[in-house]
Amino acid sequence: MTDLVTSTRPSRRAVLAGTAATVFIGTRARAADIRWRLGLSQPVDSPNFIRLKEMTDRVRTETNGRLDISMHGGGVLGSDTKMLGMLQSGEIEMYNAGNVLGPIVPVTEMPGLPFTFKSPAEVFKALDGDLGDYIRAELLAKGIYAFRWGGDNGFHHLTTSTKPIRTVEDLAGMTMRTPVQEMTVDFFAALGAVPKKFPLSQLYQVLKDKVCDAQTDPLFLIVLMKLYEVQTYLSLTNHWWSGFTFTANAAAWKSLPDDLKAVVERNVRISALAQREDVARATAAAIGILESKGMVVNQCDVSGFKKPLGAFYAKWKGIYGAKAWALLEAHVGKLV
Template sequence: MDGDLGAYVRAEIEGKGLYAFDRIWDNGFRQISSSTKPIATPADLENFKIRVPVSPMWTSMFSAFGSATTSINFAETYTALQTGIVDGQENPLQILSDFKLWEVQKYVSMTNHMWDGFWLLANGRMWRGLPDDVKEIMANVFNAEALVQRETMATINTSLRGELEGNGMVFNDVTTADFQKKLVDAGFYAEWKGKFGDDAWAKLEAAVGHSL
Protein backbone atom coordinates (compact mmCIF):
# COMPACT_ATOMS: atom_id res chain seq x y z
CA MET A 1 0.00 0.00 0.00
CA ASP A 2 3.05 2.26 0.00
CA GLY A 3 3.41 1.81 -3.78
CA ASP A 4 1.31 2.28 -6.91
CA LEU A 5 -1.75 0.56 -5.46
CA GLY A 6 -1.77 2.79 -2.41
CA ALA A 7 -1.37 5.89 -4.58
CA TYR A 8 -4.32 4.75 -6.68
CA VAL A 9 -6.51 4.23 -3.58
CA ARG A 10 -5.51 7.60 -2.11
CA ALA A 11 -6.43 9.33 -5.38
CA GLU A 12 -9.84 7.63 -5.29
CA ILE A 13 -10.34 8.76 -1.68
CA GLU A 14 -9.33 12.32 -2.50
CA GLY A 15 -11.81 12.27 -5.37
CA LYS A 16 -14.52 11.91 -2.73
CA GLY A 17 -13.44 15.08 -0.94
CA LEU A 18 -11.12 13.59 1.68
CA TYR A 19 -7.35 13.70 2.16
CA ALA A 20 -5.57 10.40 2.87
CA PHE A 21 -2.14 10.43 4.50
CA ASP A 22 0.57 8.50 2.67
CA ARG A 23 0.97 5.59 5.08
CA ILE A 24 -1.84 3.18 5.89
CA TRP A 25 -2.07 1.77 9.43
CA ASP A 26 -2.03 -2.00 9.87
CA ASN A 27 -4.97 -4.05 11.18
CA GLY A 28 -3.33 -7.39 10.37
CA PHE A 29 -4.26 -10.57 8.53
CA ARG A 30 -7.64 -12.04 9.39
CA GLN A 31 -8.13 -15.57 10.74
CA ILE A 32 -11.28 -17.66 11.22
CA SER A 33 -12.44 -18.69 14.69
CA SER A 34 -15.13 -21.22 15.49
CA SER A 35 -17.01 -22.71 18.43
CA THR A 36 -17.77 -26.00 16.67
CA LYS A 37 -14.81 -27.26 14.63
CA PRO A 38 -11.46 -26.30 13.11
CA ILE A 39 -11.60 -24.88 9.59
CA ALA A 40 -8.95 -26.99 7.87
CA THR A 41 -10.17 -26.99 4.25
CA PRO A 42 -12.60 -24.90 2.19
CA ALA A 43 -15.15 -27.69 2.57
CA ASP A 44 -15.30 -26.95 6.31
CA LEU A 45 -16.81 -23.55 5.48
CA GLU A 46 -19.81 -25.01 3.65
CA ASN A 47 -22.99 -24.13 5.58
CA PHE A 48 -20.79 -22.75 8.38
CA LYS A 49 -22.63 -19.97 10.22
CA ILE A 50 -20.17 -17.09 10.25
CA ARG A 51 -20.44 -13.47 11.28
CA VAL A 52 -19.06 -11.09 8.68
CA PRO A 53 -18.82 -7.29 8.76
CA VAL A 54 -21.59 -5.31 7.10
CA SER A 55 -19.65 -5.25 3.83
CA PRO A 56 -20.43 -6.66 0.36
CA MET A 57 -16.88 -7.96 -0.12
CA TRP A 58 -16.91 -10.06 3.06
CA THR A 59 -20.35 -11.45 2.24
CA SER A 60 -19.24 -12.23 -1.30
CA MET A 61 -16.10 -14.04 -0.15
CA PHE A 62 -17.77 -16.33 2.36
CA SER A 63 -20.75 -16.93 0.11
CA ALA A 64 -18.20 -18.18 -2.44
CA PHE A 65 -17.08 -20.70 0.19
CA GLY A 66 -20.70 -21.76 0.65
CA SER A 67 -20.96 -20.37 4.17
CA ALA A 68 -24.13 -19.15 5.84
CA THR A 69 -23.13 -15.53 6.27
CA THR A 70 -24.71 -13.11 8.72
CA SER A 71 -23.74 -9.42 8.63
CA ILE A 72 -23.57 -8.24 12.23
CA ASN A 73 -22.19 -5.04 13.69
CA PHE A 74 -19.09 -5.91 15.69
CA ALA A 75 -20.60 -4.53 18.89
CA GLU A 76 -23.15 -7.40 18.71
CA THR A 77 -20.70 -10.14 17.70
CA TYR A 78 -19.83 -11.49 21.15
CA THR A 79 -23.50 -11.99 21.96
CA ALA A 80 -24.18 -13.57 18.57
CA LEU A 81 -21.37 -16.07 19.19
CA GLN A 82 -22.47 -16.69 22.76
CA THR A 83 -26.07 -17.44 21.82
CA GLY A 84 -25.25 -19.50 18.72
CA ILE A 85 -26.74 -17.11 16.17
CA VAL A 86 -23.41 -17.72 14.44
CA ASP A 87 -20.75 -20.35 15.10
CA GLY A 88 -17.72 -18.34 14.04
CA GLN A 89 -16.22 -15.06 12.97
CA GLU A 90 -13.07 -13.76 11.29
CA ASN A 91 -10.68 -11.08 12.50
CA PRO A 92 -7.01 -10.48 13.29
CA LEU A 93 -5.78 -12.18 16.46
CA GLN A 94 -5.62 -8.81 18.19
CA ILE A 95 -9.42 -8.65 18.13
CA LEU A 96 -9.80 -12.13 19.63
CA SER A 97 -7.56 -11.01 22.48
CA ASP A 98 -8.96 -7.52 23.05
CA PHE A 99 -12.59 -8.66 23.13
CA LYS A 100 -12.01 -11.98 24.96
CA LEU A 101 -13.51 -14.03 22.18
CA TRP A 102 -11.82 -17.12 23.64
CA GLU A 103 -14.76 -17.16 26.05
CA VAL A 104 -17.15 -17.96 23.20
CA GLN A 105 -14.83 -19.53 20.60
CA LYS A 106 -12.71 -22.68 20.76
CA TYR A 107 -10.79 -23.00 17.48
CA VAL A 108 -8.64 -20.60 15.44
CA SER A 109 -7.71 -21.47 11.86
CA MET A 110 -4.79 -19.49 10.44
CA THR A 111 -6.29 -18.83 7.03
CA ASN A 112 -4.78 -15.38 6.42
CA HIS A 113 -7.70 -14.96 4.03
CA MET A 114 -7.68 -11.17 4.03
CA TRP A 115 -5.54 -8.25 5.16
CA ASP A 116 -6.87 -4.83 5.95
CA GLY A 117 -5.70 -1.56 7.38
CA PHE A 118 -6.87 1.91 8.29
CA TRP A 119 -6.41 5.07 6.29
CA LEU A 120 -5.93 8.18 8.39
CA LEU A 121 -8.17 10.76 6.75
CA ALA A 122 -8.80 14.49 6.92
CA ASN A 123 -11.49 16.71 5.52
CA GLY A 124 -10.12 17.67 2.10
CA ARG A 125 -11.29 21.28 2.13
CA MET A 126 -9.92 21.92 5.60
CA TRP A 127 -6.64 20.19 4.75
CA ARG A 128 -6.09 22.32 1.66
CA GLY A 129 -6.78 25.42 3.75
CA LEU A 130 -3.91 24.74 6.18
CA PRO A 131 -0.55 26.49 5.75
CA ASP A 132 2.00 24.39 3.89
CA ASP A 133 4.38 24.18 6.85
CA VAL A 134 1.58 22.88 9.10
CA LYS A 135 0.60 20.27 6.52
CA GLU A 136 4.21 19.15 6.23
CA ILE A 137 4.59 18.75 10.01
CA MET A 138 1.32 16.84 10.33
CA ALA A 139 2.06 14.56 7.38
CA ASN A 140 5.55 13.77 8.63
CA VAL A 141 4.32 12.92 12.13
CA PHE A 142 1.33 10.81 11.09
CA ASN A 143 3.27 8.93 8.40
CA ALA A 144 6.15 8.21 10.78
CA GLU A 145 3.76 6.99 13.48
CA ALA A 146 2.08 4.70 10.97
CA LEU A 147 5.39 2.87 10.48
CA VAL A 148 5.76 2.52 14.25
CA GLN A 149 2.21 1.23 14.52
CA ARG A 150 2.87 -1.39 11.83
CA GLU A 151 5.88 -2.73 13.70
CA THR A 152 3.88 -2.83 16.92
CA MET A 153 0.99 -4.70 15.31
CA ALA A 154 3.33 -7.23 13.68
CA THR A 155 4.92 -7.95 17.07
CA ILE A 156 1.57 -8.21 18.82
CA ASN A 157 -0.02 -10.53 16.25
CA THR A 158 3.07 -12.77 16.31
CA SER A 159 2.96 -13.16 20.09
CA LEU A 160 -0.81 -13.50 20.51
CA ARG A 161 -1.05 -17.13 19.40
CA GLY A 162 0.65 -18.29 22.59
CA GLU A 163 -1.53 -16.03 24.72
CA LEU A 164 -4.74 -17.28 23.13
CA GLU A 165 -3.62 -20.91 23.42
CA GLY A 166 -3.06 -20.22 27.09
CA ASN A 167 -6.70 -19.18 27.28
CA GLY A 168 -7.77 -22.52 25.83
CA MET A 169 -7.99 -21.80 22.12
CA VAL A 170 -6.88 -24.54 19.72
CA PHE A 171 -4.97 -23.40 16.64
CA ASN A 172 -4.50 -25.06 13.27
CA ASP A 173 -2.60 -24.00 10.17
CA VAL A 174 -4.08 -24.45 6.70
CA THR A 175 -2.93 -24.74 3.10
CA THR A 176 -3.97 -21.30 1.91
CA ALA A 177 -3.64 -22.25 -1.78
CA ASP A 178 -6.68 -24.54 -1.38
CA PHE A 179 -8.80 -21.63 -0.18
CA GLN A 180 -7.58 -19.41 -2.99
CA LYS A 181 -8.41 -22.06 -5.58
CA LYS A 182 -11.93 -22.34 -4.20
CA LEU A 183 -12.37 -18.58 -4.62
CA VAL A 184 -11.06 -18.75 -8.18
CA ASP A 185 -13.42 -21.59 -9.05
CA ALA A 186 -16.37 -19.78 -7.47
CA GLY A 187 -15.70 -16.63 -9.49
CA PHE A 188 -14.95 -14.41 -6.50
CA TYR A 189 -11.86 -12.78 -8.00
CA ALA A 190 -13.51 -12.32 -11.39
CA GLU A 191 -16.48 -10.62 -9.71
CA TRP A 192 -14.32 -8.12 -7.86
CA LYS A 193 -12.03 -7.49 -10.80
CA GLY A 194 -15.14 -6.43 -12.67
CA LYS A 195 -16.17 -4.11 -9.85
CA PHE A 196 -12.76 -2.53 -9.26
CA GLY A 197 -11.77 -2.29 -12.92
CA ASP A 198 -8.75 -3.47 -14.89
CA ASP A 199 -6.43 -0.63 -13.82
CA ALA A 200 -6.93 -1.12 -10.08
CA TRP A 201 -6.78 -4.91 -10.44
CA ALA A 202 -3.53 -4.76 -12.37
CA LYS A 203 -1.95 -2.67 -9.60
CA LEU A 204 -3.23 -5.13 -7.00
CA GLU A 205 -1.77 -8.12 -8.83
CA ALA A 206 1.51 -6.30 -9.39
CA ALA A 207 1.78 -6.01 -5.61
CA VAL A 208 0.50 -9.41 -4.43
CA GLY A 209 0.61 -11.74 -7.46
CA HIS A 210 -1.97 -13.15 -9.85
CA SER A 211 -5.15 -14.69 -8.52
CA LEU A 212 -7.10 -15.63 -11.66
Protein backbone atom coordinates in the same frame (compact mmCIF):
# COMPACT_ATOMS: atom_id res chain seq x y z
CA MET B 1 13.34 69.02 30.79
CA THR B 2 9.61 69.13 31.15
CA ASP B 3 9.16 69.09 27.39
CA LEU B 4 11.46 66.03 27.13
CA VAL B 5 9.53 64.11 29.76
CA THR B 6 6.25 65.06 28.13
CA SER B 7 7.41 63.93 24.72
CA THR B 8 8.65 60.52 25.88
CA ARG B 9 5.71 59.62 28.14
CA PRO B 10 2.94 57.83 26.21
CA SER B 11 -0.35 59.69 26.10
CA ARG B 12 -3.50 58.19 27.62
CA ARG B 13 -4.85 57.73 24.09
CA ALA B 14 -1.72 55.80 23.06
CA VAL B 15 -1.94 53.55 26.12
CA LEU B 16 -5.58 52.78 25.38
CA ALA B 17 -4.79 52.13 21.73
CA GLY B 18 -1.97 49.76 22.66
CA THR B 19 -4.18 47.92 25.13
CA ALA B 20 -6.88 47.56 22.50
CA ALA B 21 -4.35 46.22 20.01
CA THR B 22 -3.12 43.66 22.54
CA VAL B 23 -6.65 42.50 23.27
CA PHE B 24 -7.41 42.27 19.54
CA ILE B 25 -4.28 40.25 18.81
CA GLY B 26 -4.97 37.90 21.71
CA THR B 27 -8.55 37.40 20.57
CA ARG B 28 -7.44 36.80 17.01
CA ALA B 29 -4.88 34.21 18.14
CA ARG B 30 -7.52 32.31 20.10
CA ALA B 31 -9.93 32.46 17.20
CA ALA B 32 -7.23 31.06 14.91
CA ASP B 33 -6.83 27.95 17.07
CA ILE B 34 -8.24 24.97 15.19
CA ARG B 35 -10.05 22.25 17.09
CA TRP B 36 -10.69 18.97 15.33
CA ARG B 37 -12.24 15.67 16.41
CA LEU B 38 -10.81 12.24 15.57
CA GLY B 39 -13.10 9.22 15.72
CA LEU B 40 -12.22 5.52 15.74
CA SER B 41 -13.93 2.31 16.75
CA GLN B 42 -10.81 0.55 18.04
CA PRO B 43 -10.50 0.18 21.84
CA VAL B 44 -8.58 2.74 23.87
CA ASP B 45 -5.96 0.12 24.76
CA SER B 46 -5.36 -0.77 21.10
CA PRO B 47 -2.19 0.18 19.19
CA ASN B 48 -4.37 2.39 16.98
CA PHE B 49 -5.68 4.54 19.81
CA ILE B 50 -2.39 4.67 21.70
CA ARG B 51 -0.28 5.69 18.70
CA LEU B 52 -2.85 8.17 17.38
CA LYS B 53 -3.11 9.72 20.84
CA GLU B 54 0.66 10.19 20.75
CA MET B 55 0.26 11.78 17.34
CA THR B 56 -2.36 14.27 18.50
CA ASP B 57 -0.27 15.16 21.55
CA ARG B 58 2.78 15.86 19.39
CA VAL B 59 0.75 17.94 16.95
CA ARG B 60 -0.67 20.03 19.78
CA THR B 61 2.81 20.58 21.22
CA GLU B 62 4.59 21.28 17.94
CA THR B 63 1.94 23.76 16.80
CA ASN B 64 1.82 25.52 20.18
CA GLY B 65 -1.85 24.67 20.44
CA ARG B 66 -2.83 26.07 17.07
CA LEU B 67 -4.20 22.64 16.12
CA ASP B 68 -5.87 20.64 18.88
CA ILE B 69 -7.20 17.21 17.84
CA SER B 70 -9.39 15.49 20.44
CA MET B 71 -9.58 11.69 20.49
CA HIS B 72 -12.85 9.73 20.56
CA GLY B 73 -12.08 6.00 20.60
CA GLY B 74 -13.90 2.79 21.34
CA GLY B 75 -16.80 3.73 19.09
CA VAL B 76 -18.12 6.42 21.48
CA LEU B 77 -19.22 8.51 18.49
CA GLY B 78 -21.15 5.59 17.00
CA SER B 79 -20.52 2.76 14.56
CA ASP B 80 -17.88 2.89 11.83
CA THR B 81 -20.60 3.53 9.27
CA LYS B 82 -21.90 6.46 11.32
CA MET B 83 -18.42 7.92 11.82
CA LEU B 84 -17.71 7.64 8.11
CA GLY B 85 -20.87 9.63 7.44
CA MET B 86 -19.81 12.17 10.04
CA LEU B 87 -16.45 12.50 8.31
CA GLN B 88 -18.06 13.09 4.94
CA SER B 89 -20.44 15.70 6.32
CA GLY B 90 -17.68 17.47 8.24
CA GLU B 91 -19.18 16.69 11.64
CA ILE B 92 -15.80 15.18 12.52
CA GLU B 93 -12.57 16.10 10.79
CA MET B 94 -10.58 12.85 11.15
CA TYR B 95 -11.42 9.17 11.19
CA ASN B 96 -9.36 5.97 11.40
CA ALA B 97 -11.13 3.71 8.90
CA GLY B 98 -11.06 -0.06 8.94
CA ASN B 99 -12.89 -2.22 6.41
CA VAL B 100 -15.74 0.21 5.81
CA LEU B 101 -14.72 2.29 2.79
CA GLY B 102 -15.70 -0.23 0.10
CA PRO B 103 -19.33 0.89 -0.29
CA ILE B 104 -18.05 4.39 -1.14
CA VAL B 105 -14.83 3.55 -2.99
CA PRO B 106 -14.73 -0.16 -4.00
CA VAL B 107 -10.98 -0.22 -4.79
CA THR B 108 -10.18 0.34 -1.11
CA GLU B 109 -11.00 -3.36 -0.69
CA MET B 110 -8.30 -4.56 -3.09
CA PRO B 111 -5.47 -5.03 -0.57
CA GLY B 112 -7.77 -7.45 1.27
CA LEU B 113 -8.51 -9.75 -1.63
CA PRO B 114 -8.06 -13.34 -0.41
CA PHE B 115 -4.75 -15.10 -0.97
CA THR B 116 -3.07 -12.26 -2.86
CA PHE B 117 -0.49 -10.62 -0.59
CA LYS B 118 1.71 -12.85 1.53
CA SER B 119 3.10 -10.47 4.16
CA PRO B 120 2.49 -7.02 5.64
CA ALA B 121 5.74 -5.85 4.00
CA GLU B 122 4.31 -6.72 0.57
CA VAL B 123 1.06 -4.94 1.36
CA PHE B 124 2.70 -1.74 2.52
CA LYS B 125 5.08 -1.65 -0.42
CA ALA B 126 1.96 -1.39 -2.59
CA LEU B 127 -0.08 0.87 -0.30
CA ASP B 128 2.74 3.29 0.48
CA GLY B 129 3.34 3.44 -3.28
CA ASP B 130 1.47 3.35 -6.58
CA LEU B 131 -1.54 1.20 -5.66
CA GLY B 132 -2.07 3.35 -2.60
CA ASP B 133 -1.79 6.51 -4.71
CA TYR B 134 -4.60 5.25 -6.95
CA ILE B 135 -6.81 4.38 -3.97
CA ARG B 136 -6.13 7.73 -2.29
CA ALA B 137 -7.07 9.62 -5.46
CA GLU B 138 -10.37 7.72 -5.64
CA LEU B 139 -11.11 8.59 -2.00
CA LEU B 140 -10.26 12.24 -2.56
CA ALA B 141 -12.81 12.37 -5.37
CA LYS B 142 -15.39 11.39 -2.73
CA GLY B 143 -14.34 14.15 -0.34
CA ILE B 144 -12.04 12.01 1.81
CA TYR B 145 -8.35 12.82 2.21
CA ALA B 146 -6.39 9.62 2.95
CA PHE B 147 -2.94 9.90 4.47
CA ARG B 148 -0.21 7.89 2.78
CA TRP B 149 0.72 6.10 5.99
CA GLY B 150 -1.96 3.71 7.26
CA GLY B 151 -1.97 1.13 10.01
CA ASP B 152 -1.76 -2.66 10.09
CA ASN B 153 -4.44 -5.03 11.31
CA GLY B 154 -2.78 -8.24 10.17
CA PHE B 155 -3.75 -11.35 8.25
CA HIS B 156 -7.06 -12.96 9.13
CA HIS B 157 -7.81 -16.37 10.56
CA LEU B 158 -11.05 -18.07 11.60
CA THR B 159 -12.43 -18.60 15.08
CA THR B 160 -15.46 -20.76 15.79
CA SER B 161 -17.56 -21.85 18.73
CA THR B 162 -18.84 -25.17 17.38
CA LYS B 163 -15.99 -27.01 15.65
CA PRO B 164 -12.56 -26.40 14.14
CA ILE B 165 -12.26 -25.53 10.46
CA ARG B 166 -9.89 -28.09 8.97
CA THR B 167 -10.98 -27.94 5.31
CA VAL B 168 -13.36 -25.81 3.27
CA GLU B 169 -16.08 -28.43 3.71
CA ASP B 170 -16.27 -27.52 7.41
CA LEU B 171 -17.59 -24.08 6.46
CA ALA B 172 -20.75 -25.45 4.82
CA GLY B 173 -23.78 -23.82 6.45
CA MET B 174 -21.74 -22.11 9.17
CA THR B 175 -22.91 -18.62 10.13
CA MET B 176 -19.95 -16.26 9.71
CA ARG B 177 -19.67 -12.69 10.97
CA THR B 178 -17.97 -10.60 8.29
CA PRO B 179 -17.07 -6.93 7.87
CA VAL B 180 -19.47 -4.75 5.90
CA GLN B 181 -17.69 -5.08 2.53
CA GLU B 182 -19.58 -7.05 -0.10
CA MET B 183 -16.31 -8.59 -1.28
CA THR B 184 -15.84 -10.35 2.07
CA VAL B 185 -19.44 -11.51 2.06
CA ASP B 186 -19.08 -12.82 -1.49
CA PHE B 187 -15.95 -14.78 -0.59
CA PHE B 188 -17.48 -16.65 2.33
CA ALA B 189 -20.70 -17.28 0.44
CA ALA B 190 -18.62 -18.86 -2.34
CA LEU B 191 -17.13 -21.20 0.26
CA GLY B 192 -20.54 -22.38 1.46
CA ALA B 193 -20.73 -20.36 4.67
CA VAL B 194 -23.64 -18.10 5.64
CA PRO B 195 -22.13 -14.61 6.03
CA LYS B 196 -23.73 -12.01 8.28
CA LYS B 197 -22.54 -8.41 8.39
CA PHE B 198 -22.05 -6.76 11.78
CA PRO B 199 -19.84 -3.82 12.80
CA LEU B 200 -16.78 -4.49 14.93
CA SER B 201 -18.42 -2.83 17.92
CA GLN B 202 -21.04 -5.63 17.97
CA LEU B 203 -18.68 -8.54 17.33
CA TYR B 204 -18.24 -9.80 20.89
CA GLN B 205 -21.97 -9.68 21.67
CA VAL B 206 -22.91 -11.34 18.37
CA LEU B 207 -20.61 -14.25 19.18
CA LYS B 208 -21.68 -14.41 22.80
CA ASP B 209 -25.34 -14.57 21.79
CA LYS B 210 -24.58 -17.28 19.19
CA VAL B 211 -25.98 -15.15 16.38
CA CYS B 212 -22.91 -16.30 14.46
CA ASP B 213 -20.83 -19.44 14.94
CA ALA B 214 -17.65 -18.06 13.43
CA GLN B 215 -15.79 -14.90 12.55
CA THR B 216 -12.70 -13.66 10.71
CA ASP B 217 -10.05 -11.49 12.33
CA PRO B 218 -6.29 -11.10 12.84
CA LEU B 219 -4.62 -12.86 15.75
CA PHE B 220 -3.80 -9.82 17.85
CA LEU B 221 -7.38 -8.52 17.55
CA ILE B 222 -8.72 -11.86 18.79
CA VAL B 223 -6.60 -11.31 21.89
CA LEU B 224 -7.43 -7.62 22.24
CA MET B 225 -11.19 -8.19 22.03
CA LYS B 226 -11.05 -11.27 24.29
CA LEU B 227 -12.81 -13.42 21.73
CA TYR B 228 -11.37 -16.48 23.49
CA GLU B 229 -14.18 -15.94 26.01
CA VAL B 230 -16.84 -16.60 23.37
CA GLN B 231 -15.00 -18.80 20.83
CA THR B 232 -13.33 -22.18 21.33
CA TYR B 233 -11.40 -22.91 18.14
CA LEU B 234 -8.79 -20.96 16.21
CA SER B 235 -8.13 -22.26 12.69
CA LEU B 236 -5.07 -20.74 11.03
CA THR B 237 -5.94 -19.77 7.45
CA ASN B 238 -4.05 -16.52 6.72
CA HIS B 239 -6.74 -15.88 4.11
CA TRP B 240 -6.56 -12.11 3.70
CA TRP B 241 -4.99 -8.94 5.06
CA SER B 242 -6.73 -5.96 6.57
CA GLY B 243 -5.51 -2.61 7.76
CA PHE B 244 -6.50 0.93 8.60
CA THR B 245 -6.74 4.02 6.43
CA PHE B 246 -6.23 7.24 8.36
CA THR B 247 -8.43 9.93 6.85
CA ALA B 248 -9.53 13.55 7.07
CA ASN B 249 -12.45 15.47 5.67
CA ALA B 250 -11.01 16.78 2.40
CA ALA B 251 -12.43 20.29 2.76
CA ALA B 252 -11.16 20.62 6.32
CA TRP B 253 -7.74 19.35 5.27
CA LYS B 254 -7.59 21.76 2.33
CA SER B 255 -8.37 24.70 4.63
CA LEU B 256 -5.55 23.82 7.03
CA PRO B 257 -2.48 26.09 6.72
CA ASP B 258 0.44 24.42 4.95
CA ASP B 259 2.72 24.55 7.99
CA LEU B 260 0.13 22.69 10.08
CA LYS B 261 -0.38 20.15 7.31
CA ALA B 262 3.35 19.41 7.36
CA VAL B 263 3.30 18.84 11.12
CA VAL B 264 0.33 16.48 10.87
CA GLU B 265 1.74 14.52 7.91
CA ARG B 266 5.06 14.00 9.66
CA ASN B 267 3.47 12.83 12.88
CA VAL B 268 0.92 10.57 11.19
CA ARG B 269 3.84 8.78 9.54
CA ILE B 270 5.66 8.38 12.87
CA SER B 271 2.57 6.94 14.54
CA ALA B 272 1.66 4.65 11.64
CA LEU B 273 5.12 3.08 11.50
CA ALA B 274 5.09 2.57 15.27
CA GLN B 275 1.62 1.02 15.10
CA ARG B 276 2.77 -1.43 12.44
CA GLU B 277 5.61 -2.55 14.71
CA ASP B 278 3.20 -2.89 17.65
CA VAL B 279 0.92 -5.14 15.61
CA ALA B 280 3.84 -7.28 14.42
CA ARG B 281 4.94 -7.88 18.01
CA ALA B 282 1.40 -8.56 19.22
CA THR B 283 0.77 -10.96 16.34
CA ALA B 284 3.93 -12.93 17.13
CA ALA B 285 2.80 -13.43 20.73
CA ALA B 286 -0.89 -14.03 20.06
CA ILE B 287 -1.08 -17.78 19.47
CA GLY B 288 0.68 -18.54 22.73
CA ILE B 289 -1.67 -16.22 24.60
CA LEU B 290 -4.76 -17.72 22.99
CA GLU B 291 -3.65 -21.26 23.75
CA SER B 292 -3.06 -20.24 27.37
CA LYS B 293 -6.64 -18.97 27.45
CA GLY B 294 -7.93 -22.37 26.38
CA MET B 295 -8.40 -21.94 22.65
CA VAL B 296 -7.78 -25.03 20.52
CA VAL B 297 -5.50 -24.11 17.60
CA ASN B 298 -5.20 -26.01 14.32
CA GLN B 299 -3.61 -25.41 10.92
CA CYS B 300 -6.27 -25.38 8.21
CA ASP B 301 -5.84 -26.87 4.73
CA VAL B 302 -6.80 -23.86 2.61
CA SER B 303 -6.37 -25.52 -0.79
CA GLY B 304 -10.14 -25.86 -1.10
CA PHE B 305 -10.58 -22.17 -0.25
CA LYS B 306 -8.70 -21.28 -3.43
CA LYS B 307 -10.76 -23.38 -5.88
CA PRO B 308 -13.52 -20.78 -6.50
CA LEU B 309 -11.08 -17.88 -6.74
CA GLY B 310 -10.79 -17.83 -10.54
CA ALA B 311 -14.40 -16.80 -10.99
CA PHE B 312 -14.26 -14.71 -7.83
CA TYR B 313 -11.26 -12.69 -9.06
CA ALA B 314 -12.83 -12.23 -12.50
CA LYS B 315 -15.97 -10.79 -10.92
CA TRP B 316 -14.11 -8.36 -8.69
CA LYS B 317 -11.70 -7.32 -11.42
CA GLY B 318 -14.77 -6.11 -13.30
CA ILE B 319 -15.92 -4.16 -10.24
CA TYR B 320 -12.56 -2.61 -9.37
CA GLY B 321 -11.56 -1.83 -12.95
CA ALA B 322 -8.69 -2.84 -15.24
CA LYS B 323 -6.34 -0.04 -14.20
CA ALA B 324 -6.55 -0.77 -10.49
CA TRP B 325 -6.28 -4.51 -11.17
CA ALA B 326 -3.11 -4.01 -13.20
CA LEU B 327 -1.55 -2.07 -10.31
CA LEU B 328 -2.44 -4.92 -7.96
CA GLU B 329 -1.08 -7.64 -10.23
CA ALA B 330 2.17 -5.71 -10.62
CA HIS B 331 2.73 -6.44 -6.95
CA VAL B 332 1.23 -9.90 -6.46
CA GLY B 333 1.45 -11.52 -9.89
CA LYS B 334 -1.22 -12.62 -12.34
CA LEU B 335 -4.57 -13.44 -10.68
CA VAL B 336 -6.94 -13.79 -13.65
